[in-house]
Amino acid sequence: xxxxxxxxxxxxxxxxxxxxxxxxxxxxxxxxxxxxxxxxxxxxxxxxxxxxxxxxxxxxxxxxxxxxxxxxxxxxxxxxxxxxxxxxxxxxxxxxxxxxxxxxxxxxxxxxxxxxxxxxxxxxxxxxxxxxxxxxxxxxxxxxxxxxxxxxxxxxxxxxxxxxxxxxxxxxxxxxxxxxxxxxxxxxxxxxxxxxxxxxxxxxxxxxxxxxxxxxxxxxxxxxxxxxxxxxxxxxxxxxxxxxxxxxxxxxxxxxxxxxxxxxxxxxxxxxxxxxxxxxxxxxxxxxxxxxxxxxxxxxxxxxxxxxxxxxxxxxxxxxxxxxxxxxxxxxxxxxxxxxxxxxxxxxxxxxxxxxxxxxxx
Amino acid sequence: xxxxxxxxxxxxxxxxxxxxxxxxxxxxxxxxxxxxxxxxxxxxxxxxxxxxxxxxxxxxxxxxxxxxxxxxxxxxxxxxxxxxxxxxxxxxxxxxxxxxxxxxxxxxxxxxxxxxxxxxxxxxxxxxxxxxxxxxxxxxxxxxxxxxxxxxxxxxxxxxxxxxxxxxxxxxxxxxxxxxxxxxxxxxxxxxxxxxxxxxxxxxxxxxxxxxxxxxxxxxxxxxxxxxxxxxxxxxxxxxxxxxxxxxxxxxxxxxxxxxxxxxxxxxxxxxxxxxxxxxxxxxxxxxxxxxxxxxxxxxxxxxxxxxxx
Numbered sequence: 001x002x003x004x005x006x007x008x009x010x011x012x013x014x015x016x017x018x019x020x021x022x023x024x025x026x027x028x029x030x031x032x033x034x035x036x037x038x039x040x041x042x043x044x045x046x047x048x049x050x051x052x053x054x055x056x057x058x059x060x061x062x063x064x065x066x067x068x069x070x071x072x073x074x075x076x077x078x079x080x081x082x083x084x085x086x087x088x089x090x091x092x093x094x095x096x097x098x099x100x101x102x103x104x105x106x107x108x109x110x111x112x113x114x115x116x117x118x119x120x121x122x123x124x125x126x127x128x129x130x131x132x133x134x135x136x137x138x139x140x141x142x143x144x145x146x147x148x149x150x151x152x153x154x155x156x157x158x159x160x161x162x163x164x165x166x167x168x169x170x171x172x173x174x175x176x177x178x179x180x181x182x183x184x185x186x187x188x189x190x191x192x193x194x195x196x197x198x199x200x201x202x203x204x205x206x207x208x209x210x211x212x213x214x215x216x217x218x219x220x221x222x223x224x225x226x227x228x229x230x231x232x233x234x235x236x237x238x239x240x241x242x243x244x245x246x247x248x249x250x251x252x253x254x255x256x257x258x259x260x261x262x263x264x265x266x267x268x269x270x271x272x273x274x275x276x277x278x279x280x281x282x283x284x285x286x287x288x289x290x291x292x293x294x295x296x297x298x299x300x301x302x303x304x305x306x307x308x309x310x311x312x313x314x315x316x317x318x319x320x321x322x323x324x325x326x327x328x329x330x331x332x333x334x335x336x337x338x339x340x341x342x343x344x345x346x347x348x349x350x351x352x353x354x355x356x357x358x359x360x361x362x
Numbered sequence: 363x364x365x366x367x368x369x370x371x372x373x374x375x376x377x378x379x380x381x382x383x384x385x386x387x388x389x390x391x392x393x394x395x396x397x398x399x400x401x402x403x404x405x406x407x408x409x410x411x412x413x414x415x416x417x418x419x420x421x422x423x424x425x426x427x428x429x430x431x432x433x434x435x436x437x438x439x440x441x442x443x444x445x446x447x448x449x450x451x452x453x454x455x456x457x458x459x460x461x462x463x464x465x466x467x468x469x470x471x472x473x474x475x476x477x478x479x480x481x482x483x484x485x486x487x488x489x490x491x492x493x494x495x496x497x498x499x500x501x502x503x504x505x506x507x508x509x510x511x512x513x514x515x516x517x518x519x520x521x522x523x524x525x526x527x528x529x530x531x532x533x534x535x536x537x538x539x540x541x542x543x544x545x546x547x548x549x550x551x552x553x554x555x556x557x558x559x560x561x562x563x564x565x566x567x568x569x570x571x572x573x574x575x576x577x578x579x580x581x582x583x584x585x586x587x588x589x590x591x592x593x594x595x596x597x598x599x600x601x602x603x604x605x606x607x608x609x610x611x612x613x614x615x616x617x618x619x620x621x622x623x624x625x626x627x628x629x630x631x632x633x634x635x636x637x638x639x640x641x642x643x644x645x646x647x648x649x650x651x652x653x654x655x656x657x658x659x660x661x662x663x664x665x666x667x668x669x670x671x672x
Contacts, residue, residue, distance in 0.1 A: 041475040073579075158622075164629075191621045192629040199576040200569070200583065201618075204374070208618035211370040224478060225576065232481070247478055358624040 032272055034058070035092035036070035037083055039099035040197065045242040046222050048072065051098045051121075054260025061265040065272060076101025081108060088113040094271045096264070097121065106130060117271055122167075126278050133263060136284030137167070138174035138346070139314050140256030142321035143292055143307050144238045145178020147253050148216040149186050150303045151236055152179075158209030159190045160202055160219035160226050164360045166349045168220045174321050175218060176355045182306070188356045189214055199225040210235055216253070227252055236298075243293035255293035262288045282343065285315045322346065327354045369498060371615055376507060377573060379604075379611030381406070381565040381582075383510045385589035386596075386603045387517050388561025393593055394521065395554035396534035398663040400456025401441055402562050403586025404463020409434040409563025410570035411467040411474070414577045418477055423505070426571050427564060434563020435556045437463060442555040446548050449665045460586070468579045475577060482506060482572040506568045513561070517600045530554060534659035537666040547666055562586065588637065595644035598657045602648065610640040 036055050038048040055068050069092065074083045080102050087095050088109055096119045097106045103123035110118045110130045118130040126132055148157050157179060161168050172190060179186045189212060191205040202221050206229035209217060218238035219226040224247040230237035231248035239245075239255030263283065270276040283289035292311070295304050313319035322345075324335035329352045335341055352360060385402050392399050413430030417423065441459050444450040482504040491501040520527040530550060533540040537547045569585070570577055588610060596602035617632035648654065 041472070043475045044477075189622050189624075191618050193618075194629055194633050197578065198583070199574045199578055200581065203574060204378070204615060205618045205621075207370070207374060208615070208622050211367050211619070212622045223576065223578070225574070228478060358621065359626055361629045 030067075031064065032066045032094060032268060033090075033092040034066050034068040034268060035084075035087035035095040036068060037074050037080065037087070037095070037097045037099075037102060038070055038072040039074060039076065039101070040222070041072050042070075045224055045239075045244055045247070046197075047241050048098065049242055050258050051096075051260055054264040055096075057261035058264035058268050061261075062268055062272075066268050074102075077105070081105035084109045084118075085112070088116045093117065094119070094268060117276055119267060124280075126280055128278055131267075131276075131278045131281070133279075133281040133283070135258050135287075135289040136282060137256060137258070137290065138170050138321055139284045140290045140292060141171045141174035142178035142314070143311055144218060144254060144256050145175040145180075146182050146307050146310060147295075147299060147303060148175070148218065148236075148238060149179030149181070149183035150306075151253060151299065152183070152186060152216045154213045154215045155183065155185045155187060156212070156214045157186055157188045158206070158212075158214030158217040159188055160205045160209070160217070160221055161190050161192050162196045162221045163194065164192060166347060169352070169360060170346055170349045171220050172356055173349065173353045176353055177321060177326065180355050186355060190356060190358055192361055193221060195221070197222040199223040202226055203229050206230065207233070239293060245293065245296070250298075252293075253296045253299060257291050257293050259289055259291050285311060286317070328352065329354055329356065329359075367619070369495070371612070371619060372499060373502070374615045375608055375612040376503065377611070378614050379608040380507050380510050381569045381573065381585055382589050382592060382607035382610055383604055384513065384565030384568060385562045385586060386592040386607060387513055387600060388558040388565075389589055390593050390598060390600060390603055391517065391520075391530070391561075392554050392558035393662055394534045394598060394659055395530050395551045396537060396659050396661040396664065396666070397445065397551050397555055398452045398456065399438065399441055399459070399555060399558055400453060400590065401437065401459025401463065401586075402558075402589050403582055403584070404460035404466075405434045405437040405559050405562035406566035406569070406582045406586045407463045407467035407580070408437050408470075408566070410566030410582060411471045411577060412563070413567030414474060414477075414479070414570040415470065417479055417571045417575075418474060423482060423571070427506070427567055430563040430567030430571075431560040432563070434559040434561070434566065436559070437563075438555045438559020441559070442552050445665065446551055446555070449667055452663050452665070464580060471577050471579060475579070477577065479571060479575040481575040504572050506564075506572050510568075514600060514604055521600065531659070534661060537661055537664075541666075541668055547668060551666075562589075565589070588640070591641060592644070595641055595648060597648040597654050598659065599648075602644065605647075606640050606644050609643055610636050613639045 040048045042048050042052045059068055071083050074080050076099060084105055094117045098121045100122045103120055103125055106118050106120045107125050107127060107130060110127055114129055120130060120132050122134045123132050159172055176188050189209055191209060193201040193205050195201055202223050202225040206217055206226045210233045216236040217226055217230045219240055224244050227237040227239055227244045227248040230251035236253050237248055237251045238253050242257055243255055245252040320340040322341040324339045325337045326334045328334055385406055389402055409430040412433035413426040416429040417426035441455055444455045445452045484502050484504050487501040491497045529545055533547050533550055541547050592603050592606040596606050613636040617635055
């Protein structure tokens, strides 16, 4: 009797195993599972929000062929490694990790899962199954600089900045060059808040800038606090990451936004088709990765036209925001007329151009 | 620096110091009763998110303030039950409260990150606010700032002019004698701890609803710890606590102005300055050993239970 019992249990077990195998094989033909790792909550504006818009666009464009899953607020470091590993283990064959601090964890996990494809944003380490991608924010910064240069009355522009790394300094310089191209008298005041996301500090810094006569404010930090402060104090602001106009109906002129819709769609398509190769992508307006938010009504039509024209010139390659002659603060020439800075120059930028006040914290 | 800028710096200073005033004055009463609650940071965070959610849902400042104070008091109640009734170690329980508050507030605020509030309108007192210099400097804040002035007056009166204040201090010095005189040490300490929690919660509400006005995980950013330090370095004296809070606020604001003026001091050094300057100044003004001994509650941080300590 007992023997019988064991036999039937064994039979049941075998049957379960067969069924599991069967379901597994059905799943293999299922849509591509794409995982996203976000550094902050999605919210309704900002870095992660833009990436999530890209994810949703990818799902829509490739509906039926992909499914996606995201994990938000993942701290950079050991925790990230666990999250990325879990995604890979649960059958996600394409994983986007969207913050600089995920670089080493991504590389590490990628070694363990050679058949999974990883795409890491803003990093510089690639491997056979890890590609990197980021975008040329400076193109958008240059264009918003034109808007700021035309809209300022005090000729003082304010910049709330996070950390003195080349990425941020490049943005400040591009903004300055754009503004100077239409208004040689402008000056840029920069305040460093030593944080990517700290609405309290960003607000305090914005208030200090406005108190010192700044009438167009922009920022390279992640919250909407600068725009909200500008709205309260009755000056103009230029957003970053997302269209922030709902936080400053009167203040918000436009914003430098990054768009991942077409990029995420393209990469998922390549993975589906088996044509994906590890690359280091640095895309700009031309690739649809940088765009300006809708222009405010308070910007005169001729300025809008001027910006559109420059935007087109940057997109078709006939104009580069860092074209000579460019001088450093002390007047030494970085690059003579007729030449442009190379990508290598841009990636290592550690000086202010003429027009930016103060010095870079060491 | 033109006078208008100076004025703006001073006004911003008061706003930046206000959350510290609330939290530190609350903690001062707690410590005067002989209890050391290191959970200020956690209570502020939970107060901040509770107030923020209420403000976002109802739009009523009164409800937001009530919710924040209630949430802070509830957190303090947890601490009270642990340390007063169950006689757990106060330092460990306080630290646990801070860690718990950080997690709880983050959880409560999941859906409120990057929600923006209107902020609290400034209350321009008619006539008075139009006076030159003094007008904007004294009479053009939001209501929560005026309330913090009232709180200082209340705390001063309570500690130095009222009988309950005297009893509270006596219990902080020597709970056994208080008990022998027939005062309920535990009840008085519970009330003090709850008051401290409510004030910490209110400080959090001010931060999230009026100052930023935004919710971010961990937005109290060490202000709870600064409040604790203020109480000690101000040698348990309300007026000095207030001075310390504004000093901290002032240097916080000033660091951004210094950068804007292009004065060449490393930004990292400036970020450190508020902590350094506040503690340095308070240590210097309160360095009288005799006064320190006179003002510090003798039984601070020691557990007391009426039945055990007979």
